[in-house]
Amino acid sequence: MSYEIFYHDEKVTEINPVVSGKAPDFSLVDQNGEKIQLSSLTKPVLISVFPNINTRVCSLQTKHFNVEASKHFEIDFLSISNNTAEEQKNWCAAEGVDMTLLADDGTFGKAYGLIMPDGPLAGRLARSVFVVKNGELIYHEILKNISQEPNYAAALSATLG
Known part of the structure; x- marks a missing residue:
């Protein structure tokens, strides 16, 4: 299934992400x-x-899930961006965030079909959320904008349900 991605209400690209079935496995380095x-x-x-962790909405998203991670120890929270592990570590230190941030070297983005191929954000990951239980993708949200x-x-409901 193809998803159109918009930036400031202007279509910038399309992606074809994996949204169901077995979750593609990946191994990435965290900020530590x-x-x-x-x-x-x-x-x-x-x-x-x-x-990009250094932008307003990405920062808000990460901070929100950081708060949830501090309340829900029965869930593994992973935040993934194109930033380097060092950029993520510096951001976490500056913002007081203590959760797992993973630096995508391209393997995650390719496996999940989330790398935007063109437009002003070419090569970046599309904003999205996935829930994996027992190796299966049970929830996804690909942000159109x-x-x-x-x-x-x-x-959170899908994760806890």
Whole structure:
């Protein structure tokens, strides 16, 4: 299924993400240099995806899920962006965020079909949220407008349900 992506109400690209079935496995480095592999996590996983931690909406999204992560230890929260692990570590230190941020080297974006191929954000990840339980994608939200926040309540409900 194809999704049109808009930036400031102007269509900038289309993507064809994986939105159901078996969740593609991935292994990425977090902001502390540790490798995290999806298939090794045993709890339900909420994956928050965004293009750049140093922008307003990406920052808001990450801070919101950080608050939820501090309340829901029965869920593994992963935030994934195009930023380097060092950029993520610096952002976490500056913002007081203590959750797992993963630096996508392109493997996650390709596996999930989330790399925007053209437009002003070419090469960046499309804003989205996924929930994985027992290796299966049970929830997804691909944000049509890259500058909008996701439906936090729906993602959390799917994870807890």
